[in-house]
Amino acid sequence: MTTQEQARAGAGAAQAQELDVFAQLCPSRAVFAELVDKWSMLILMGLDEFGPQRFSELQRGVDGVSRKMLTQSLRSLERNGLVRRTVHPETPPRVVYDLLPLGRELAALVSPVGRWTEERTGQMLAAREEFDRAHADG
Amino acid sequence: MTTQEQARAGAGAAQAQELDVFAQLCPSRAVFAELVDKWSMLILMGLDEFGPQRFSELQRGVDGVSRKMLTQSLRSLERNGLVRRTVHPETPPRVVYDLLPLGRELAALVSPVGRWTEERTGQMLAAREEFDRAHADG
DNA sequence: GGCCAACGGTCTCCAATATAGACCAGGTCT
DNA sequence: AGACCTGGTCTATATTGGAGACCGTTGGCC
Numbered sequence: 135m136t137t138q139e140q141a142r143a144g145a146g147a148a149q150a151q152e153l154d155v156f157a158q159l160c161p162s163r164a165v166f167a168e169l170v171d172k173w174s175m176l177i178l179m180g181l182d183e184f185g186p187q188r189f190s191e192l193q194r195g196v197d198g199v200s201r202k203m204l205t206q207s208l209r210s211l212e213r214n215g216l217v218r219r220t221v222h223p224e225t226p227p228r229v230v231y232d233l234l235p236l237g238r239e240l241a242a243l244v245s246p247v248g249r250w251t252e253e254r255t256g257q258m259l260a261a262r263e264e265f266d267r268a269h270a271d272g
Numbered sequence: 273m274t275t276q277e278q279a280r281a282g283a284g285a286a287q288a289q290e291l292d293v294f295a296q297l298c299p300s301r302a303v304f305a306e307l308v309d310k311w312s313m314l315i316l317m318g319l320d321e322f323g324p325q326r327f328s329e330l331q332r333g334v335d336g337v338s339r340k341m342l343t344q345s346l347r348s349l350e351r352n353g354l355v356r357r358t359v360h361p362e363t364p365p366r367v368v369y370d371l372l373p374l375g376r377e378l379a380a381l382v383s384p385v386g387r388w389t390e391e392r393t394g395q396m397l398a399a400r401e402e403f404d405r406a407h408a409d410g
Numbered sequence: 411g412g413c414c415a416a417c418g419g420t421c422t423c424c425a426a427t428a429t430a431g432a433c434c435a436g437g438t439c440t
Numbered sequence: 441a442g443a444c445c446t447g448g449t450c451t452a453t454a455t456t457g458g459a460g461a462c463c464g465t466t467g468g469c470c
Contacts, residue, residue: 139280139369153390153393154390155314155389155390156314156318156333156335157335158335158336159368160348161393161397162389163335163336163395165308165389165393165396165397166310166386166389169308169385169389170310170313170314170385171308172304172305172308175293175308177292179293179294180294183284193353193365195294196294197294197296197301198296198301211299212403213399213400214396214399215395215396215398215399215403216396216400217401219281229343236392236395236396236399239388240288240388240392243381243384243385243388244385246381247308247378247381247382247385248293248304250377250378250381251293251300251303251304251307252291252292252293252300253301254374254377254378255291255299255303256302257374257408258352258353258354258374259299259303261293261351261352261353261374262351262352262353264353265327265350265353266351268410
């Protein structure tokens with residue numbers, strides 16, 4: 135066992151909660167895998183930045199998402215207690231989604247990732263070009 | 273066009289860079305989609321928390337990752353300039369991966385998401401139970 | 411009345427992707 | 441000699457994602 139692995143092994147045990155996203159069978163890993171998803175992240179960021187929105191507003195805002203994936207991601211976020219779905223019984227019924235406290239917490243952590251990506255995209259595209267040049271044949 | 277959509281439309285134009293993860297065809301969306309991935313995130317967090325590691329150390333540390341996905345995610349991170357791959361020409365050759373400055377920046381934003389997930393997993397599992405109870409038939 | 415669109419979805423089909431597991435060459439250990 | 445470790449690649453199968461049809465209700469338009 136290497137030094138890093140000793141550190142890893144110790145890390146989990148040291149925490150009172152015993153939850154570890156690095157462990158395949160830990161419930162927190164499953165939750166993590168469900169949250170760390172392109173569409174869920176964008177939805178969360180959208181609701182955080184632009185406030186409560188209807189289904190079709192979200193679909194237009196999160197450009198490129200299909201109705202299927204939007205429904206699926208929203209259900210997942212709702213089930214995990216991050217987002218609230220409210221049906222206003224008008225004709226036609228309005229369905230509005232907004233963030234619950236848990237969702238606002240996560241959005242506050244995730245939005246910086248989005249902004250960072252936008253800031254650093256130029257550097258990453260440059261790195262790609264160099265990588266591809268270096269790995270083209272020789 | 274709703275108030276939120278006006279806000280959205282204005283948001284991109286207001287930024288000098290014109291990069292927007294919400295826009296399907298923006299390069300930053302493609303980069304975002306590539307980074308926001310279960311395995312890439314865990315690898316980044318692992319390298320940040322436990323330091324430079326070999327391929328097989330990472331495979332043991334990021335529990336459950338297949339060699340194929342580990343290779344693929346590491347190549348992606350390397351190509352985008354987040355991670356460095358160093359081959360030590362010994363027998364057997366040692367291959368060590370470590371974070372570049374770009375990778376350290378992103379890891380600093382992503383690790384909190386992992387820690388938050390561990391902290392809040394309990395609440396999310398509870399929310400699930402309630403959701404499932406409420407949506408079991410009637 | 412007839413036609414079309416918007417709403418918030420669901421359903422089905424097909425392509426792309428993830429995972430499991432075999433395989434590989436070179437070298438070490440016993 | 442035989443088993444094992446290294447850092448992968450390759451293949452077969454399971455899962456997932458996206459495109460687009462469908463749905464019932466409502467509203468506008470001619």
